[in-house]
Amino acid sequence: xxxxxxxxxxxxxxxxxxxxxxxxxxxxxxxxxxxxxxxxxxxxxxxxxxxxxxxxxxxxxxxxxxxxxxxxxxxxxxxxxxxxxxxxxxxxxxxxxxxxxxxxxxxxxxxxxxx
Amino acid sequence: xxxxxxxxxxxxxxxxxxxxxxxxxxxxxxxxxxxxxxxxxxxxxxxxxxxxxxxxxxxxxxxxxxxxxxxxxxxxxxxxxxxxxxxxxxxxxxxxxxxxxxxxxxxxxxxx
Numbered sequence: 001x002x003x004x005x006x007x008x009x010x011x012x013x014x015x016x017x018x019x020x021x022x023x024x025x026x027x028x029x030x031x032x033x034x035x036x037x038x039x040x041x042x043x044x045x046x047x048x049x050x051x052x053x054x055x056x057x058x059x060x061x062x063x064x065x066x067x068x069x070x071x072x073x074x075x076x077x078x079x080x081x082x083x084x085x086x087x088x089x090x091x092x093x094x095x096x097x098x099x100x101x102x103x104x105x106x107x108x109x110x111x112x113x114x115x
Numbered sequence: 116x117x118x119x120x121x122x123x124x125x126x127x128x129x130x131x132x133x134x135x136x137x138x139x140x141x142x143x144x145x146x147x148x149x150x151x152x153x154x155x156x157x158x159x160x161x162x163x164x165x166x167x168x169x170x171x172x173x174x175x176x177x178x179x180x181x182x183x184x185x186x187x188x189x190x191x192x193x194x195x196x197x198x199x200x201x202x203x204x205x206x207x208x209x210x211x212x213x214x215x216x217x218x219x220x221x222x223x224x225x226x227x
Binding site: 031043045048055056099109 | 147164166204209
C-alpha cells in the first residue's frame with residue numbers, strides 16, 4: 001500500500017539554524033499538510049497546501065515557516081531560524097481530495113530537536 | 116473554536132477485555148469526527164470516522180457513534196488484543212475540512 005514517507009526521522013539542529021523537513025506524499029494525492037506535536041501536547045495543524053499554494057495556515061505558521069513543492073514528488077517544510085520551542089514531532093500528510101471523505105494519510109514523522 | 120477532550124491514559128487492560136475510550140467535543144456547526152491510531156514507531160492512521168449525527172464508524176472491531184446530544188464520540192471494542200496496544204487520538208474538523216483538531220491521545224496497553 002502506498003505511503004507517505006518523511007526524511008529524516010530525527011533532525012538535531014542548533015538554535016537559529018535553518019532546517020528543511022522533507023516529505024514524499026502519495027503519488028496521486030493532491031492535498032498536502034503539515035502538523036506538529038510538541039512532546040506531551042496535542043497534535044496541532046500547521047498548514048495545508050493545494051494547487052501549489054497554501055490553502056490554510058494556523059497561527060503557529062508564522063513568517064519563519066514556509067512550504068514548497070519543489071518538484072512533482074517532494075513537499076517540504078522549512079523553518080528559517082529555529083527556536084527551542086520548535087522542538088517537536090512534525091507530521092506530513094496527504095489526501096486525494098480536500099473533503100472529509102478523503103482521509104489524511106500520515107507519514108511516520110520527523111522528530112526535530114533544537115538545542 | 117472547536118476542541119476535543121479525551122480520557123487520560125494510560126489505559127491498561129487484559130486481553131479480551133472490553134474497551135471504552137471516552138471522547139467529548141465542543142464545536143460550532145457540524146464537524147466530522149475521527150479516531151486515529153498510532154502504533155509504536157509508526158505514523159498516524161485513520162481508524163474510523165463519522166460525518167454526521169448518529170453515524171457509526173467501525174473498523175477492525177472498533178466502533179464509535181457520533182452523539183450530538185451528548186457531544187461524544189466514544190471508542191469501543193468488545194474484545195481487545197495485545198496488537199491493539201497503541202496511542203488513540205480523537206479528532207474533529209476545525210474551521211474547515213483541511214484542519215483537524217486533536218485530542219491529547221490515550222495510550223492503550225493490553226497485557227496478555
